[in-house]
Amino acid sequence: MISTVIAVIVLALLAVSVVLAVVRIVQGPTAADSAVAGDLIFFAFIGVVAVFGLLFSIEAVIDIILVAAILGFLSILSLARLLQGGQR
Amino acid sequence: MNAELVVSVIGNGFLVLGAVIIASAAIGIIKLPDLYTRTSAIGTAAGLGVALIIVGVVTLDFSVLNFIKGIIAIIAQVLTSAVGSFALARSGYLTGSRPVATTVPDELADSADHDAIDAQRALRDIEGDSPTHET
Numbered sequence: 001m002i003s004t005v006i007a008v009i010v011l012a013l014l015a016v017s018v019v020l021a022v023v024r025i026v027q028g029p030t031a032a033d034s035a036v037a038g039d040l041i042f043f044a045f046i047g048v049v050a051v052f053g054l055l056f057s058i059e060a061v062i063d064i065i066l067v068a069a070i071l072g073f074l075s076i077l078s079l080a081r082l083l084q085g086g087q088r
Numbered sequence: 089m090n091a092e093l094v095v096s097v098i099g100n101g102f103l104v105l106g107a108v109i110i111a112s113a114a115i116g117i118i119k120l121p122d123l124y125t126r127t128s129a130i131g132t133a134a135g136l137g138v139a140l141i142i143v144g145v146v147t148l149d150f151s152v153l154n155f156i157k158g159i160i161a162i163i164a165q166v167l168t169s170a171v172g173s174f175a176l177a178r179s180g181y182l183t184g185s186r187p188v189a190t191t192v193p194d195e196l197a198d199s200a201d202h203d204a205i206d207a208q209r210a211l212r213d214i215e216g217d218s219p220t221h222e223t
Contacts, residue, residue: 002148006100013107017114024117024126032180036126037117039172043134044110047141051103054148062154065142066161073168080175083183 002054010051014044035079042072095147102144109137122188123180131173138165 017040024037046068053061113133120126139162146158181187 001096002103003096003100006104010103010107013104013111017111020114020118030123030180030183030185032123032176032183032185033126035176035180036123036130039176040110040113040117040130040134043130043138044114046138047107047110050141050145054145062142062145062149062157062161065145066157066164069138069142069161069165070168073164073172076168076172077175080172080179083176083179 001057002051004055007051007055011048014047014051017044032083035076035083038079039076042075046072095150099144099147102140102147106137106140106144109133109140113137123185124177124187127173127177127180131169135166135169138169 021037021040021044025034028034028037046065049068050061050065052058053064110133113129116129116133117126120129142158142161142165146154
């Protein structure tokens with residue numbers, strides 16, 4: 001069982017990470033910098049899902065994390081393909 | 089009771105450690121000077137941070153099935169984080185994101201035509217079809 005203080009600390013750290021990544025998305029010089037920051041936001045969101053699933057004792061939290069860890073890769077590859085206009 | 093307390097402390101410690109590593113990656117994405125150093129920070133730190141968070145979740149919510157799912161998720165996370173970072177850095181290079189000036193061996197230089205890409209971007213700015221970011 002997760003303690004509430006630890007949950008608050010972890011959520012605060014992840015929120016700071018998301019805010020810094022949004023700053024990089026806004027002022028990034030190229031589109032690739034924004035794509036990297038979006039990747040970081042996705043990883044932080046996996047952490048947020050894990051903390052809330054433990055707080056409310058949801059049974060399927062490890063399944064959600066497993067699907068996110070496997071399929072988040074496809075979004076990054078799609079962004080990389082999109083940056084080049086569809087060519088490899 | 090005592091064993092439960094020890095397991096809970098270990099799991100919460102793994103969660104906090106993963107969150108600290110993700111926050112360090114976020115600090116790196118602000119402070120580092122270049123697309124490639126930022127990509128390195130994300131690929132290593134975020135992959136390891138998510139792996140530690142998965143370890144914490146499995147420790148706090150333990151069963152044999154969850155252990156197997158956690159192992160699969162950690163392997164997938166580490167591998168795909170590295171491959172995705174590589175693909176993103178390569179496409180950034182080919183679309184004209186310049187490395188910082190201290191980068192000495194530049195083996196992809198014949199694939200990217202930086203001057204042509206800059207001219208194309210300036211032409212697009214003049215025509216008013218402005219991209220999302222100013223160069």
